[in-house]
Amino acid sequence: MDRKQDASKDLLSEVTILIENNKILELRELLEEYHIIDIFDIMENLEENDKIKLFEVLPLDMAASILEESDVEFFSNILSKLDTEHKKNILELMSLDDMADILSQLEEDEREDIMELLSQKDADDVKELLIYEEESTGGIMTTGYVQINEYMTVKEAISHMREYAEDAETIYYVYVVDNEERLVGVLSLRELIVARESNIVKDLMSENIISVFVDEDREEAVRLVSKYNLIAIPVIDREHKLKGIITVDDIIDVMEEEATEDMYKFAGTSEQERDIAQNINKTPTEQIFSSVRARIPWLIITLLAGLLSSAILSNLDFIMNPKYASLVFFIPVVLGMGGNIGTQSSALAVMSLSNKDLDFNNVIREAIVGIITGIICSLIVSIIVFIFIKDINIVLVVTVSLFINMIVGAMIGGFMPILFKKLDADPSIISAPVIATVLDITGITIYLVTTTIILSKIA
């Protein structure tokens, strides 16, 4: 890791010196040795003027790749500084799915200006890509694929592929269509180059195609690419016409987004908060208000629910009885332990549900886990409480209620996500704050009932 970071640091200072001394040729040669991502990284650390200078020096294909990596601000900032011809040439080389992603974030008129610079075909393709929802497979697909007709020979297919290779995001799969443009097969480049030149594509291709519909959730594409170890997956419409492909690098991007999304939801906040918190271009004020917006709904819900525990607590007689006043001391720890085991078991259930179905057996399993950990924790608590308070009644109330509360906590934590799933609601709504609040309410009730029963038996 250090190795790579050092490399880009060196590159940054080298680049700055070359720009200062106006050594354009040397700069261009130096940049051609580096990966586009590293060049993009150092551009983000350059001053405005140097950034533009460096961009103008780049060969057209590298400039296009830089724009593919960039966000919308970087994109429109750079483009506003270039003359029309230069702009046109770079845009022509950009991957259309990345362009559509950026254009979708631009204002109407700025978008129109850029669309006018595109060739008719590219403009049509981009327009079509702009229609699809961000969360759908259409929203992440690209039109940069190689498509061949099923009746081509291998020789024709290879020469067709060479011709279209430049615009393709991947040439490792070629997609085979019939005369109605319907996807009927797939052929890997590997199969194509080891085949005899006179063979017909139809006889070689695999007809067992793993594909997704253009309006499906993009997570379905992630699932299939991951399950079948694909490098790209074709996207078709409901008439089975080929509309685009999704390559594995875009699948990885989606996975990274979705992985952190789960954790944010579990902590009771949202993806917007993450997106803005991780975006270095946002001001602190924007970050703060996005955090407030994301968190406040859950905070208000748990606050109102939490006041329920206050209402229940107000029924506890022992508060008025000085003899048992010390029972109040153990309210936080009894409630807290229910919340803790509930958080653990709900996380297990939420995560397991994303891979497979869980049934209510899971709740029984959690109950047993609650019983075992409850016995261990109750033993510890009974010893400590006895040492300090030496009142067997108080020890009994605290120990029994802690024990019951941990079992209930484990069961509720394991049960709520399953219940939500059965009700066709999103189980990831079950966040740690929600579980903690629900378990505060049940915990207080358990404490109330336990003390009432035990103390009445004694009295």
Place this chain on the structure above:
Amino acid sequence: MDRKQDASKDLLSEVTILIENNKILELRELLEEYHIIDIFDIMENLEENDKIKLFEVLPLDMAASILEESDVEFFSNILSKLDTEHKKNILELMSLDDMADILSQLEEDEREDIMELLSQKDADDVKELLIYEEESTGGIMTTGYVQINEYMTVKEAISHMREYAEDAETIYYVYVVDNEERLVGVLSLRELIVARESNIVKDLMSENIISVFVDEDREEAVRLVSKYNLIAIPVIDREHKLKGIITVDDIIDVMEEEATEDMYKFAGTSEQERDIAQNINKTPTEQIFSSVRARIPWLIITLLAGLLSSAILSNLDFIMNPKYASLVFFIPVVLGMGGNIGTQSSALAVMSLSNKDLDFNNVIREAIVGIITGIICSLIVSIIVFIFIKDINIVLVVTVSLFINMIVGAMIGGFMPILFKKLDADPSIISAPVIATVLDITGITIYLVTTTIILSKIA
């Protein structure tokens, strides 16, 4: 999604009927149309005898692919049923990294038996793969790559590639080494097939190689493949000799494991619990004991820390003063709200830390978020408490302590992961239960101080 599940359901019943009627040829033809993963899926749902029958019908390469997907029990179960020659032929076609993964989980003697069936070269390769730690890049790499010498011509390189293509996991990159077997360049199949046959590899190859060391953490490979959009990454030793490659499908598997790992840690449990909970071959007893083992350390730690809040609470004078007894009612909600906002802000900090460095400015930002959300929640609480209790002193204590507690909760949640990172400890130790317990202790202290100050002013 339904489409695919239905397909495998249909396949399962078709297969069962063909096996029952002993229609071997038809079965073989049917299976060849399906993806290996689908066949593996239905094998898991077949009865023992049918499973073996189906496996024996499979062409050798498909049988090898099935074993690559399988876990250790499936693997040794199937192999124990085959004769030596058949076993040998299948093992020869297996990818060595998958074989090493499975062999590493076998008993010593069973492993030796299988190693004896391998060719000398394969056995040596597997032995080397077995040395590397599971969490290192060496632990997930494969030796199935195509390596060419830098002085080969394009023509020689292509014919070399064709020869070794069958054993290679990917042929989309070929790796260029010098005469000492050191990695000096990389060439994509794409570049190779569009180049002139007489060109020398050294003149075409890219020398700017993204690689990982064989003893680095596998997450470094994930980071680089994701950052540079690679399909495979070469693995080298410290002398820069090429040892293997990691393909993007293995990167995706690691990402899936690591993503859930973060969430489990945040919920205060561990990856072992997840692994066993997600393994359908484990008995309920094994699952329960793995859950207890994973959770009990955090439960005991939070229990002991939680008893600290009991000790602090025992200093609260108002418990003994019936006039202010109702202040007890609000302990759970005041503590709970600190815990909730702390969970949110700690999740944000833990997740952000995995991408970039955070400084203590983050704590200031969290403090401001705490102030804004605190004002909103305090207003709500003050109105509700006033309606029900109508004692302005109690309203004041509850509102002020809730407000302070939310600010402290947000700051501590945002601060602890950063502190851990600065101390070179793993910030993901900061789990929701730990945050909740710490905030119970600070929350009780805040409540104690607030009530003491406000009530003494009044008295």
